Amino acid sequence: MEITRSELKVQVTELAENRISVELEVPATSCKSSYDNALARIGNSIRLPGFRPGKIPKQVIVQQIGSERIKAAALENLVDNAWKDAISQESIKPIGEAHLKEELQSLVDRFNPNENVIFTLEAEVVSTKEEKEE
16 A cells, blocks of 8 residues: 555654654555455454354454454554655665554544544664765
């Protein structure tokens, strides 16, 4: 699921010691799509008596698994995809993994698949001095 350039809002702030803070706003359409995909993935992987694999109704999955777990799975995928899109969109050159500025649980608590979600990632990047030397 790639988020188009016009949909994903990215704001990059430079921090000390070759670190950046990237605030991402993901549109509701992408949030809903990610939530539905997580629900389908979980639905295909669980087994419940009385239901064939992959044929469990969505409301039963939510009831059995819990919306928190589905939201967490959706957000993990959403954050990864948004970060990859932001890297290409803004030409960011990270040196490692980006980390959420807030706890995943607080993001899960305020996540609504029908609304835009805003979160901030921090990452270490290639220094501008090193880029100029190349």
